[in-house]
Amino acid sequence: MSNQPSTASHSVEVFYDCECPLCLREIKLLKWLDRKDRIQFTDIASADFNAAEYEKTPAQFTDEIHGRLPDGQWIIGVEVFRQLYSAVGFGLLVWPTRLPGISHALNFGYQVFAKNRLRLTGRCTAETCEVNKSALR
Template sequence: MSEPTANLYYDGSCPMCSAEMKHLAKHKTDQLCLLDIHQAELPPGKTTEDLLTVLHYKAPDGRWLTGLDATLAVWSNTLLGKALTVLRWPVIKPVADSAYNLWARKRYARLYGKAHD
């Protein structure tokens, strides 16, 4: 019996996102599906704009993680992921999350020409 699958929804039109996914594809397990938002079927309750604003990860148990939490979830089983756990330390987490959210808003505005709340 195979393990449940996790899905990571990413923006395939974003050069930086695509580069990260290409690198991640070399290190991921078969239980992680990398899904380009522009080519994948949208999950129930999510819009294209929802998925484009920040990275979305659906865990095998159905939980959704977004932003930096999604990034850390998919990299957690790699050597890089072990080093990234520092980003969840209580004193660093708010700064890391703020930096990611700022980057995500600017990336979205640059690629799609509009701001998103």
């Protein structure tokens, strides 16, 4: 594992959770579409993954999908998906997602999914989904 930016041969590095069934389905599709090896896939659920090596917390990686461009710039949320699908040759399908109304709707939808990802994929535990009632007071 390295916190160095992905090599120049990759257009984007994606940090994904292989323990999330929906996420894994998306990653499998992207791996299949990535015939030119443009995407570097990094599994945040891997035993040897260490968020601190990237100067981030585990919660940052699990709360929202993260990506990194070859120059080291971090991207999060819907922009990661734009970069991933552009990397596999779907750039013409990606550009409309940047239009103001569509972009706002996608960002909102992704935020709802990200906040509820564990619940939606049946992975809630007392540690991951319980609201800290003392924090609400």
